Amino acid sequence: MGLFENLVGAFLKLTDPTPDYTGPRCLLERNSVGGCDKCQQACPHQAIRLENFTVEIDEVRCTSCGLCTSACPGLALEFPLGSIQEKLHRGKGQLRCSRAPGAGDEVHCLGQLTPGLLAEAGARFGPLTLAHGDCAGCKIGGPSVPERVQQIAEEGRRYFPGLEVRLQQEPLAGAEVGRREFFGALFGGAKRSAAELMPNLPLLPEEPYEDKRAERPAELRLRRVAAIQAQSVRWPRIAVGEGCTLCPVCSNVCPTKAVERERSPSGEEYILKLDVSACTGCGACVESCPPQVITLTEADRVEVLGGPIELYRGVPPWYDL
Template sequence: MQTTPEFRRERCTRYRFKYSECSRCQDACPHAAISLSDEGASLDPARCRECGLCVAACQTEALVTDKLPHIQLLKQAGAKADGFSIACTPSQAEADAKIPCLGALDATVLAYLSARKVKLELRGAWHCETCPHGTSGQAMIAYARDGVAHVREQADNGERWSDIVFAEPPEDAAKPAAVNHARRQMFRQVFGRAVEAALKDTPTAPVPLKAVRIAAPTSTIRRELLQIVWSRTAVGEFALDDTLPTSRFEVNDTCNQCELCVRVCPTGALGLAETDQAWRLTFQFNRCVGCDVCIEACQPHALERQTSVPLATGLEKEPVTLRNRPKQRCSRCDRFFMPASPAETLCQICADDDKDFGAMFG
């Protein structure tokens, strides 16, 4: 019986932030089975072929399918000392495990197995040319391989990792098709950071509160796997890349303390630590999945993506402070507020009251 992937809307950036332009799942789907709205994603069972590419594309794991049991695959692979093979179901190749499409194996899963020195062989890539999933599947395979190569390049012990081998096609199989570089580049543009540059040039109106739906923060399996892989690298600085589910931010002086980025973050990577003396915006690197919704939501464009992260920072489990603003009591109403300068003694409400009174009565 055919079943579509399960959609967990509380994890979806489009559900959490009404104006999110994220379309990763839709762009990865080769069957036009996904439609998007500010409620999230809807999957058409009549079109869905259960390839799992939408699941692999989603950074927040809003889509999940039991046909891609990552944890079970990792356990099976770890128990096979003589090597482990994975095949795509459409190719009908024999293997230790089968999945709907090899493109559904993302970079973190492959990097984790490589770092654990699992002798991994992938079978069925020769079938992409005739496979209905092949238009996206082949590009997704290449995208994941780019991610693994990037991690290994950053690790000074990368030569001790195992290689990921693609099995040769049977004699009666068609010759493997060349990677569609145009589509591969499209994935890099869609899955990469183009949204950040576009937003900086687009004037935006203040975001209404109803545009944000609050939900409990979640963690993802892939981000946890990446953290394990991260611990196996031994470099002082790690270059970040769009093939990996993570980002690192700094905050510039345009931040107006609206806290919108914290409210839309689906993993709790951005947080607040507030006392009577100070207001602090914090960031926990090991929870960030690089979904970009915080950048989309930030109206003054105060969040700036960093290109690298020190290894020591990457392994820290405690949040770091991105912005720290002192607080003081209003001399009139005695409420705590964040002054723009030490000379300010009135909170914004009292200052506005003075302006309104002056406008009405002179």
């Protein structure tokens, strides 16, 4: 592919309104018991189809509202969060949607916000102010956006309990921005745009399908940053009770590789471990566990910021097979 084709492809990528889809983190593709249709239910424009155990997004119907991304339990649907985080920082915790009047930075729709974005900004700036337009008549996100943002904020309080979010329809005054901050933001935006437009050189083979689960989503990184600043957290985690057969189902269905199964050095036991900071609380392992011995609970700050914890160990009943 030549330079021109790469530039055209990069431009289309920048203007493509659909969220990025990472199939290995989708509960449908992971064959979780009960499946999942939360993204389809959240979409106000019927732009999402669930076919052949995968998610297909209609680029014509999609308005880039982002409501599907915050509804996805496995974080398989994402918008790039760096630019939104930068806008929250530049506005010192103030942000408005593209249909809201007033000054300050804007995002296409407040539905693109995530618990991690709000928690990290709240930990840094204190109370956040989010302005929205007439959602009832908006063709981007629709009337459900304010309620959904409140739900996102409530989820964000799991990672930073002090999070305060004010939703308003009044014009946003906007935070004052100095010359240095303005030119710094302008230069930073230019660098990012140039990086996006540079052609990708095919020097390395494409990453294996399963390895993509090991990539820590930006949302999880933001949640962890917020947890570092918090006094306490209510991070979701799982617990494994007696009766576990140490089969690989929980590790297979986990969308973020939070659960891993490994063999002990002696070779006689198997060990289930959990990276708490990678757990989304999706419940896929709970629903899929054959003996139904996995439950959802909450982790404290020490467990989130520490290394993997041991969930269960033992000699599986099928060891001699």
